[in-house]
Amino acid sequence: xxxxKVIIWGLGAMGGGIAKLLAEKEGIKxxxxxxxxAEKSGKDLGEVLNLNRNLNVAVSADYEKTIKETxxxxxxxxxxxxxxxxxxxxxxxxxxxxxxITIAEEMAYPHTVDEKLASEIDELAxxxxxxxxxxxxxxxxxxxxxxITLTGAxxxxxxxxxxxxxxxxxxxxxxxxxxxxxxxxxxxxKGIADGSIVGHIxxxxxxxxxxxxxxxxxxxxxxxxEPIISNTYRETPYIKVEPGMVAGCRHIGYGMKNGEAVITLxxxxxxxxxxENIDTGDYIxxxxxxxLNLSIKPETPGGIGTIATAVNMIPHVINSAPGxxxxxxxxxxxxLMGDVAKLIKAGR
Amino acid sequence: xxxxKVIIWGLGAMGGGIAKLLAEKEGIKxxxxxxxxAEKSGKDLGEVLNLNRNLNVAVSADYEKTIKETxxxxxxxxxxxxxxxxxxxxxxxxxxxxxxITIAEEMAYPHTVDEKLASEIDELAxxxxxxxxxxxxxxxxxxxxxxITLTGAxxxxxxxxxxxxxxxxxxxxxxxxxxxxxxxxxxxxKGIADGSIVGHIxxxxxxxxxxxxxxxxxxxxxxxxEPIISNTYRETPYIKVEPGMVAGCRHIGYGMKNGEAVITLxxxxxxxxxxENIDTGDYIxxxxxxxLNLSIKPETPGGIGTIATAVNMIPHVINSAPGxxxxxxxxxxxxLMGDVAKLIKAGR
Numbered sequence: 001x002x003x004x005k006v007i008i009w010g011l012g013a014m015g016g017g018i019a020k021l022l023a024e025k026e027g028i029k030x031x032x033x034x035x036x037x038a039e040k041s042g043k044d045l046g047e048v049l050n051l052n053r054n055l056n057v058a059v060s061a062d063y064e065k066t067i068k069e070t071x072x073x074x075x076x077x078x079x080x081x082x083x084x085x086x087x088x089x090x091x092x093x094x095x096x097x098x099x100x101i102t103i104a105e106e107m108a109y110p111h112t113v114d115e116k117l118a119s120e121i122d123e124l125a126x127x128x129x130x131x132x133x134x135x136x137x138x139x140x141x142x143x144x145x146x147x148i149t150l151t152g153a154x155x156x157x158x159x160x161x162x163x164x165x166x167x168x169x170x171x172x173x174x175x176x177x178x179x180x181x182x183x184x185x186x187x188x189x190k191g192i193a194d195g196s197i198v199g200h201i202x203x204x205x206x207x208x209x210x211x212x213x214x215x216x217x218x219x220x221x222x223x224x225x226e227p228i229i230s231n232t233y234r235e236t237p238y239i240k241v242e243p244g245m246v247a248g249c250r251h252i253g254y255g256m257k258n259g260e261a262v263i264t265l266x267x268x269x270x271x272x273x274x275x276e277n278i279d280t281g282d283y284i285x286x287x288x289x290x291x292l293n294l295s296i297k298p299e300t301p302g303g304i305g306t307i308a309t310a311v312n313m314i315p316h317v318i319n320s321a322p323g324x325x326x327x328x329x330x331x332x333x334x335x336l337m338g339d340v341a342k343l344i345k346a347g348r
Numbered sequence: 349x350x351x352x353k354v355i356i357w358g359l360g361a362m363g364g365g366i367a368k369l370l371a372e373k374e375g376i377k378x379x380x381x382x383x384x385x386a387e388k389s390g391k392d393l394g395e396v397l398n399l400n401r402n403l404n405v406a407v408s409a410d411y412e413k414t415i416k417e418t419x420x421x422x423x424x425x426x427x428x429x430x431x432x433x434x435x436x437x438x439x440x441x442x443x444x445x446x447x448x449i450t451i452a453e454e455m456a457y458p459h460t461v462d463e464k465l466a467s468e469i470d471e472l473a474x475x476x477x478x479x480x481x482x483x484x485x486x487x488x489x490x491x492x493x494x495x496i497t498l499t500g501a502x503x504x505x506x507x508x509x510x511x512x513x514x515x516x517x518x519x520x521x522x523x524x525x526x527x528x529x530x531x532x533x534x535x536x537x538k539g540i541a542d543g544s545i546v547g548h549i550x551x552x553x554x555x556x557x558x559x560x561x562x563x564x565x566x567x568x569x570x571x572x573x574e575p576i577i578s579n580t581y582r583e584t585p586y587i588k589v590e591p592g593m594v595a596g597c598r599h600i601g602y603g604m605k606n607g608e609a610v611i612t613l614x615x616x617x618x619x620x621x622x623x624e625n626i627d628t629g630d631y632i633x634x635x636x637x638x639x640l641n642l643s644i645k646p647e648t649p650g651g652i653g654t655i656a657t658a659v660n661m662i663p664h665v666i667n668s669a670p671g672x673x674x675x676x677x678x679x680x681x682x683x684l685m686g687d688v689a690k691l692i693k694a695g696r
Contacts (some may be wrong), residue, residue: 005511011391021392021503022392024503024504079641141500141501144678145497145500146497146498148680148682149493149682150678150682151498151660151682151683152489152493152657152660152661152681152682152683153489153490153648153652153653153656153657153680153681154483154656154660154678154683155369155372155652155655155656155659155683156372157683157685185635199563212678213681213682213693214682214683214684214685215683215684215685215686215687215688218684224543232677234431243355252381280557288683289652290648290649290652292641292644292648292654293645294642294644294646295642295643295644295645296640296642296643297641297643298641300501300638300640301638302502304503304637304638305501305638307503308501308502308503309500309501309502310501311503312499313500325422327680328679328682329679330679330680331676331677331678331679332493332497332500332561332563332675332676332678332679332680332681333496333497333498333499333500333501333679333680334496334497334499334500334561334676335499335502335503335504335505335562335563335636336501336563337505337562337563338502338562338563338564338565339563343563
């Protein structure tokens with residue numbers, strides 16, 4: 001293969017970042033770009049991405065025409081977090097004979113959300129001899145792939161605990177709202193109840209992927225979401241948090257067996273944790289033989305990490321046997337610093 | 349498959365540890381055991397391993413008969429560090445139609461040692477429809493697999509530095525000699541020159557595997573071995589080190605490009621580094637976009653880690669397409685806590 005042809009679907013913060021990275025990689029040619037917003041339609045992708053050059057790809061809002069009529073080996077899909085919303089998009093991609101990588105969080109391990117839809121994606125992919133992967137920094141890397149990989153050095157695993165402690169202050173109003181930043185404790189409670197405050201999407205995926213990978217049984221995944229009450233005044237360009245108000249959401253997922261948590265994943269997300277002496281970082285504590293304690297400080301950046309992971313998995317997905325695949329099924333991830341086209345095996 | 353049948357070849361510290369772990373795993377049946385030492389021959393493997401039970405496997409020193417006449421899916425080979433020494437053993441294993449995992453360090457990426465022998469293993473494996481993998485904690489995991497995996501979250505990689513800082517004090521006389529512990533600086537220099545002090549085996553493998561995986565070019569791998577001169581008195585059951593004498597070997601491997609080190613792997617190995625306030629640990633510093641700093645403290649244990657890694661890769665190797673494979677080619681590693689036989693795909 002002389003070049004890998006890629007369509008980018010979704011040009012928001014993540015999709016736009018993916019498109020920029022695709023444009024930098026050797027051996028990758030962007031052949032199509034789909035925007036959700038009509039006002040981007042007709043412009044050159046380079047202009048939409050604020051690059052100082054044209055990419056000779058006209059952005060289109062007509063996703064059906066673009067997917068069906070554009071030649072491409074793979075589509076990178078960055079439109080939504082939820083399986084039911086990306087399912088028709090993935091169906092269109094797969095039925096047009098194209099592989100797919102999506103950063104939809106629920107797609108990291110979709111049978112935990114909807115067994116029937118996940119099976120349908122798998123069957124459609126096999127029929128059309130293509131592969132579909134959900135990935136990203138989390139779910140997809142820090143709280144699942146990295147944990148599973150580290151257990152590879154253990155004779156046995158007893159309990160798994162991990163935490164991803166990050167700083168939400170660079171994010172905009174949407175994230176502030178979905179994490180409950182700037183609410184009162186009462187408003188936070190109400191937001192959790194009505195679903196407007198969601199916390200992290202992906203605990204069920206990550207916990208089930210870990211359990212399935214290493215062969216431990218869990219009865220259920222439980223999630224708790226608590227407000228992180230600030231003791232200090234914190235302010236970003238988008239939000240002000242007075243002492244006593246909510247600086248973020250302490251979201252914890254538990255993989256339970258016989259009433260005991262065998263897998264505990266914590267993802268407390270708040271603005272400026274440093275003001276209360278909390279270090280950001282990714283932490284993995286494996287209890288077993290041996291115990292292993294891993295940390296990445298500061299944490300793997302969320303946005304950059306999601307963009308990187310999605311792009312870096314392109315060769316593995318194209319080379320994979322057809323079907324719905326997950327990070328646990330594919331070779332170890334890696335950065336792409338050479339000619340990406342040369343990594344594609346013949347015969348697919 | 350109802351059980352995975354395994355032969356263990358080599359019953360030293362590592363091979364014995366592998367055998368013990370195999371005996372604990374569900375879905376694995378040890379069908380043969382080969383000892384280098386004739387005095388172990390004829391005894392039950394359980395007795396040789398100092399278990400309180402028989403394993404109903406007679407240890408044999410007749411490796412040819414055991415490999416040829418024992419039914420097994422895979423052989424775990426723990427006899428030697430060097431490609432040229434394990435080559436005839438791997439040939440025998442593969443020609444008898446059995447898969448192979450070896451902890452021979454040079455086999456982690458054997459074409460860096462001898463292109464011809466590595467190609468021959470690959471061809472023999474393909475002819476006999478089996479797979480061969482070299483792995484272990486290092487090379488095989490800490491200073492290659494884990495580094496490659498972490499670059500998966502990077503948009504680009506500029507430089508890689510990593511260090512594995514461990515404590516040699518639990519080891520015996522052989523390790524003391526090959527690392528130069530307890531020598532004078534002059535004796536150390538002489539030992540390096542005459543090859544009796546070797547330091548770590550695996551830098552060439554790990555550095556080349558990283559470079560090939562992420563697609564960066566290196567011109568050559570350079571290695572330096574310096575004595576770690578002790579400022580304090582240190583003593584183990586096997587060795588005494590006076591101030592001014594050598595406590596270990598600071599071995600560094602550099603992957604060079606245009607005269608610059610783009611990959612630097614350090615593995616200073618000494619007894620009791622803590623007496624001079626050196627923390628043991630595995631450290632990875634990735635320079636790029638983004639920078640990432642990972643640490644595992646204390647370090648992943650060497651012996652346990654090698655035993656675990658070798659056993660944990662059994663399903664991946666049996667499921668792999670035939671040929672010589674390396675850690676970069678296989679799915680992400682993981683602990684085996686369930687029925688191992690259930691992980692073997694049909695059709696191999």
